[in-house]
Amino acid sequence: MxxxxxxxxxxxxxxxxxxxxxxxxxxxxxxxxxxxxxxxxxxxxPSLHSVFNLQPYFDLSRKSTLLSTRKFKSKIDSMLQPVVQSTHIFLTQICIQRCSDRSLDLVGQRCPNLKALSIRNCNVSDD
The missing domain is CATH 1.20.1280 (Monooxygenase)
Structure with missing residues (x-):
């Protein structure tokens, strides 16, 4: 070395x-x-992983037409899911947009200490 x-x-x-x-x-x-x-x-x-906030990245690209595509939603899910799987115990706040029901279900099941969930522009079903 x-x-x-x-x-x-x-x-x-x-x-x-x-x-x-x-x-x-x-x-x-x-x-x-x-x-x-x-x-x-x-x-x-743990102190590094209490908040997962992608909102600043959305603010930078607010006018992009890519935000409404299915591919973009899949990208958001692929970012959120490993974070939830690896830091779920420590997460207290998640700020995200355009994620799927599957990701929200994972958050609900795996994040017992979550105190705030901000999900903007998500088409959330009753499930």
Whole structure:
């Protein structure tokens, strides 16, 4: 292992958690957890996963016609489902749009500590 990489791997868990808490959810999920084993371990810190909020990404692309497609809904589901499966105990708030009944059912079954659920523009059935 290269010496500069070893220095990152030797940061304390508290320090790593502090660094990860300053990253966006996207950066946490798409890169930080892949740096090394100690970063992946710190990534599992419950305090980092109490809120799953995709709303800022919708605000950026509000005018896009892609938001109403079935493919887009599938993408949202594919983002929400692994988060719920891996951090379900810690989730207290979810803010999302255009997800399916299947995803909402998973949230209902797996997130016992959820206190707030914001689902905008979802066609939710009675199921």
């Amino acid at each position: 290269e010496e500069s990489n070893a220095e990152w791997a030797e940061l304390t868990r508290d320090c790593l958690t502090n660094i990860l808490s300053r990253l966006s959810a996207k950066d946490q999920w798409l890169g930080a957890m892949l740096v090394c084993k100690s970063w992946f371990s710190a990534f599992k810190e």
